[in-house]
Amino acid sequence: MPDVVVAGAGPTGLLTAFELERAGLDVLVLERDAEQATQSKALALQPRSVEVLADRGLLPAIEPSVQAKLPAGHFSGLPIGYADLPTRFPYQLGVEQAHVAAAIEARLRTPVVRDAAVTAVSQDDEGVTVTAGRRTHRAGWLVAADGGHSTVRTLLGAAFPGTSARVSLVVADVTLSAKPAGVADGWQLPSQGSGYLLPLSGGRFRTVVFGEEQQRLGRDEPVTAGEVQRALTAAHGPGILVGEVLWASRFGDASRQLERYRHGRVLFAGDAAHIHLPVGGQGLNLGLQDAVNLGWKLAATIRGTAPDGLLDSYHDERHPIAARVLVSTRAQAVLGVPDPDAAAVRAVFTELLAVPEARRAVAMELSGLGITYPGTTGRATGVPAAPDGRAVLVGATVPAGWAGRVEGRLGAAPRLVRPDGYVAWHGGPGLEDALHRWFGLPAPEKP
Template identity: 40%
Template sequence: MDAEVVIVGAGPAGLFLAGELRLAGISVIVVEKLHEPTGESRGLGFTARTLEVFGQRGLLSRLGEVETTDLGHFGGLPIDFSVLGEPNSGGVKGIPQAVTEEMLGDWAADLGADIRRAHEVTGLRDLGDAVEVEVSGPMGPQVLRAAYLVGCDGGRSTVRKLAGFDFPGTASTLEMFLADVRHPDIRVRMIGETVPGGMVMAGPLGDGLFRIIVCERGTEPKARTEPPSWEEISSAWQRLTGQDISGGTALWTSAFGNAARLATEYRRGRVLLAGDAAHIHLPAGGQGMNTSIQDSANLGWKLAAAVRGTAPDDLLDSYHEERHRVGERLLMNTQAQGLLFLSGSEMQPLRDVMTELIAFEPVSRHLAGMVSGLSIRYDVGGGDHPLLGLRVPNLTLRTEQGEPTMFELLAGARGVLLLPPGSGLETVAKGWADRVDVVIGEPAGESADELGGARALLVRPDGHVAWVGAGSGDDLNDTDLDVALRRWFGLPVDAGVAVPA
């Protein structure tokens, strides 16, 4: 093997996956056809769920001081995300995607990922027990052999096409322009501001720089191989607003559409998809990069277990089962948002009705949870406790060793079993000591209020709760715990599993 896993694509999904695999000791090669990062930043922040993902890996300090917000929107209609009752529920603002990518690239490289730029995939073969990837690069063509291949190479994924994944959905019916422009006189326009003939947005980025978006209805999307020219974008802006901004300077330009496609499967044998390679959609609410990173958070520990031979048979299949449902809801909500802020005056009655509905807290909470990702809950079985399948709160714990937070305990991408003193259940988990860290302690202060009566938790490496012990006294069920450990972490060592050193 040249590496245990080859990842195609050095965007946020590929780089985060590389870091996750390296935390588990898996050798990784990342191939990327671009010679260097573009420096473009479609995203200008990330959602609360990605904030949590970065927090549990200790990555936020690499970004310096982060500014959070509770303000957001659904289809251009304002939502106060504080209705969710969680800190920083609106996510982080003011961090360009290029900065996030650079941070993830440095993290993955620091952990030992082999990142090879100017390398393009030209062919692949799934051999049943390995994958061969044909790559062209500065040193000529070569074949990389790995146990698994993951396509994180974007909406036009070469891996998806070569491996024969089905990618059904709808084609773009319109085209939108995006640009960062230096101009002194652009008026601030919020997302969803409709004008006769289309939609425009202009948001200040500081120092005379503006992020503008232009959508002109009735124009056919073009099959582009190059970004649109500034002349094309400024002309569309003038037609829609009457303002001539052609004298401005565009730092970069881009075009995108409202195509909505979802791979029918995220795994075919030893080839998997993550991020935009698995789903494309209108970038409404900034969900694209965030969903991609969360795909990789779900996949990384499962793929590492499969490579090491410690995974139960169906663990890797659970990646598709859990994340495909997320992809379906992603397409649903972005298409709905597109109808709200890209349609003409005929949609105004629906906008008015939605505005009234958002004033009701349950509606606002539902939409905020959907866009932020905070409402994502996996079906992990094992009962009906409200924490099961959700991401674990970042509790502060009181243990004999100190007061760590739950996110600090998850930094190594291992499972965590939190048990109260005197439960005796640590003996049940002995066979998984190579995969699960047992922590004896209790929530400190008011943290206990976040557990809904739970006294013990089994938390997967991606931060989702897989088992809850909610009994009193010595009622915690060791049989249920054993079932959960086997379901998510495979057979214990004493059951005959050969665990690599």
């Protein structure tokens, strides 16, 4: 019997499984789709996600697929420079989400079980029972990372308050048989308005369109080459000719968040826990940070070493972060509305962003580098994660009884770093308190 079943092999589910396996647990990942994803919704990783992947040794496998290092993020299309951010990676990595997921999946001990859509879930005091296809699995815990339309969320009747979509957009990967010079010649930040075009590898182009036609058509209406052609002609003129639509999907600006990320022995992460307009490149990054926050807490809970309340701190720490992203993406959506009032707000906002402090505050938020959690002093830089998921104590002796949970390292700046990379103590008094707060009681001394 696995310790944990993870529903969904998107980036969030895969990184959660990676974190749990790293900590020595047995994990079963159940994925609805029969094949590994080759299409990507997200095309960019924010600096904090790049740090997290680098610290876990996952970046080298992603790097060959990187198409661009974007020196800025954007807020509703307004460039937000990253050059002065306090990180080794002061840029967004332009890389298709499918490559990120594949790199994580390649490092899992237990292969993902595909063609295995979760259809039923029940739980009792001892564990969870999960049905996928004709098979029923028993495990101690379930992590629901089954995306924005989460089946597990529906099965549990979990409250998912927020607003429904009011605008409809199409994302499509297409080939072009002709395009005007200067259009989609390189990676650039999304411009305001429908018809954004970006070159992907292999002669494909990514576009996002949201004209009147998209508002008229139903959410389940197939996207045709004609529809994309009309939208791109409207944006770029008659010189652009769509060849084939390779992949397309409709999406909207629905904005919702689970009231509680934990429902007994079921924990929600990624899009299963929060959805919003994908503007500013936040969703994938939120999911990856959920995964690294949850992984070590669930592992310690399963091993029986977690202090009281540690697992619930996953909700307490991560819910406000996603709530803030929902505020940010709602604001970005308003700035993008094509009417004079929104244009006036956009003009004022653009002026404000010329103030370095304002630009930096927005950059720290979008990049994920500004995240802190209560009881921590922000992320540790230059402290790679321990390969076995232990915490790391730099520049101080690991006190007796803690070696199983804390790896000691030499270093000039003393720090106790949680397994998700956040500093729980930084020298001076309080080391024992921090150890107890995050890692429970020390192991008894061997006689």
